[in-house]
Amino acid sequence: MISKLLIANRGEIACRIIRTARAMGIATVAVYSDADAKALHVRQADEAVHIGPSPAAESYLVGEKIIAAAKQTGAEAIHPGYGFLSENADFAQAVMDAGLIWVGAPPSSIRAMGLKDAAKKLMREAGVPVTPGYDGDDQSAERLKQEADAIGYPVLIKAVAGGGGKGMRKVDAAEDFLTSLESCRREAKASFGNDDVILEKWITSPRHIEVQVFGDSHGNVVHLFERDCSLQRRHQKVIEEAPAPGMDEATREEICAAAVRAAKAVDYEGAGTIEFIADASEGLRADRIFFMEMNTRLQVEHPVTEEITGVDLVEWQLRVASGEPIPLKQNELSIEGWAIEARLYAEDPATGFLPSTGRLESLLLDDRWARIETGVEEGDSVTPFYDPMIAKVVVHEDDRDQAIETLKRSLNHSFVGPVKTNKGFLFECLDNSDFADAKLDTGLIGAAGDKLISQKVPDKSVADTAARRYKGDRFGWGGYDPILDELFGFRLNKPSENTVTLWCGSETFAATTKGGRPCPNTYPSLDEGIIVTDRGFDYTFYPHPPRTGGAASAADGAILAPMPGKVIAVDVAEGDAVTAGQRLMVLEAMKMEHALTAPFDGTVTELSASEGGQVQVEAVLCLVEPAEK
Incomplete structure (x- = not known):
């Protein structure tokens, strides 16, 4: 060992x-x-x-x-x-x-599966079904456009060396193909040093199903069943679960057997994942599930597999790497219960999910009901240099409905500040009726739109909870006593003080110190506010109107850098007329490209950004003067 x-x-x-x-x-x-x-x-x-x-x-x-x-x-x-x-x-x-x-996997296995075009050819030979598309050697833009036209739109462009959603573009119409190809190749070159691509037919009602496999140096390969990773935003996984909803035993047996064949085809050792795309327009069927790629490593979402099988995959990795055989045989592995994982990121859904950097002044991750996988503690900082994940929140229950409710409860009892997070977005995804009913596909988040990211005006009971804290909550941070609550605000020889005016954003509340929420999730803010968490969203209440400054904003026509990064493309010059939504420039940060667009029709009057330049957060990159009406 x-x-x-x-x-x-x-x-x-x-x-x-x-x-x-x-x-x-x-x-x-x-x-x-x-x-x-x-x-x-x-x-x-x-x-x-x-x-x-x-x-x-x-x-x-x-x-x-x-x-x-x-x-x-x-x-x-x-x-x-x-x-x-x-x-x-x-x-x-x-x-x-x-x-x-x-x-990890042998270098030969990594090479065999590392390029998507070569991997698809190998899988065909192994009898593993693959998605229809083009993976030829001719990488000219003309040939790729010709193949895309022949496949039919929508079509998916994928970097052959890609992963994690990078180097991928869905193209809906022929006239958009070349622009998307250019962007995809640029991102692929920057991320992987290889700008070759393949094309795949865009699957209707696609679900992302993957199978955990494990091999050893003694020729053994087993699977540890499947995961469903269909809930995605821009090809990035958001919530993963195991097993896959709606997977019957016959289909499970076929897809898992195909995954084992795939692993054996490359003499695989260690932990790996075979990823499939399923056409779920008529439910999960073995004849409509196609190989996409193999990840020759441990996956981010491996905890959900560990939870339903009782296996420590990292322990298996270390034992197999030391020359031991896989600890369990296939017939000794089984599925117990249901597990769901949510990825909690330092990002702001209100600004297009741009990463949010800074010091974690408050970090309260509720582990009473969940397994928390994190690499940070309170007082640490989220920097612009790496992936902005704060934690993976994982729950395991007897069935899917219980798991969903437990994960929602855990998120609602967690708090991160002042760094922004996607906590409310995750709660809304879990609470979405289609997700709850397992009507899944990779387009669910996009179809739901702003309903998943829009923070709603808090109802009065949320304000009442904040009022209780402002007036001196006698019951601590989680306690509640209905008898003491009736006496709350009582004063000898004077009327009870039961009302306080609070502000939350642009809303004003005549909040009462009676009522509110039993066991409220309340936290002090850094600027005299009280934060109340409701449905995963954090609402900050103040005893005074919100203070506003005179800083430049998009409403003024100022295009600000949302975070530190590098300007990789500038599409306009001073004096150019622009229309609302038109791309002005592209900023690369946190390993992703972020397009900055015009807030309204107008003219570029100042331009301080240049291609290749590094910029700091909230730097004014250009000014757009609104067109006269």
Whole structure:
């Protein structure tokens, strides 16, 4: 068995690996960049080695530094986690060539499945059904456009080396193809160093079904059943669950058997995931489920599989990497109950889900009913250098309905501030009637639109809860006593003080100190406010009207940088006439492209941004003067 393990990753997955390694008696070594010098994974590991500046390209993505850190500390093995170098075959080979144990898939398997075009050809040969499309060698824009026209729109462009939703574009009409291709290739080149693409027919009512597989060096391969990851926003998974709703035993047997064939076709070892796209227009049917790709690593959503099978997949990884066989045979694995995972991100749905950076002054994640996987603690900071995930909130119950309600309750009893999060959005997704009825497809979030992200005006009972806190809640942060509540506000020789005026945004409330919510979720804000959480959304109430400043805003025609980043494209010049919604420039930040658009019809009067330039948050990039009416 491995005695000392270096973890070539950061954040929640590094902490997750450390937890299992410690339980197995394995010493751990963390690596960290400048930005992560005081990070939780660094504090939890037995040792830590600095590997470079904050940008991942200069630290976590430099394989030579990671291998040197392993040699320096005497680590026998390297676990890559997910992301970063986890599916880099050259790095895996370099680790092995250095005499270290690679806790991951063999380099040959990574290469075989790393490029989507080659993987699809291999799967056809293995008898695994694949999505109709084009994966040829001719990558000219003319040929790709010709193939897209022949496939028929809508069509999906996918980077051959892509993953995590990056390098993907849905094209609805022929006239949009070349523009989408250019954008897709640019993002793919920046993210993966490879701008080759494949084309796939866009599936009607698509569901994203994936199967967890595991192989060892003794020729054994098993599956640990399926997950449903259909709830996505812009190809990024939001909520995952296991098993898949509506999956009958016959279909499960066929799709899982296909996943095992896929893994055996590449002599797979370790944890991997076979991803399928299902045409669910007539429910889940084996003849309408197609191979998409294989992730040759541990997945972000692996906890839901662990919860329904009782297996620790990281422990399995470490045992198999040490040469042991898979601990359980296929007939010893079964599904127990239902698990759902929500990804809690530091992002603001109100601003198009732009990442929200800053210090986590408050971080209260309710673990009474949920498994919390996180890489941060209160006082840590969310930086612009890495993925803005705060935590994965995972619940396990006897059935799906119970799991949904438990996850909603856990989110509603959690609080993060002042950094913005997607907590309310997650609650609304779980509360959506189509999701509750398992009427799933990958377009559910897009179809629901603003209903999932619009924070509603709080009702009076929410304001009353805030009023109770302002007047001095006698019952603590969660207690409630109906007898004391009746006496609340009572004063000798004077009328009871039961009313207080509060402001929340532009709304004014004559709130009462009687009533409100039993066991309210209330928290003090940093600026004299009281925050009440309702349905996952946080409402801040003040005893005075909201203070407004004179800062520039989109309403004034000022285009502000929503976060620190790099300007990768500028589409306008000073004096240009623009229309509402027209793209002005593209900012690259948090590994994603963010298009900044004109707020209304007008003229560009000032332009301070230039292609290639770095900008800070809230920097004024250009000004648009409204057109005369």
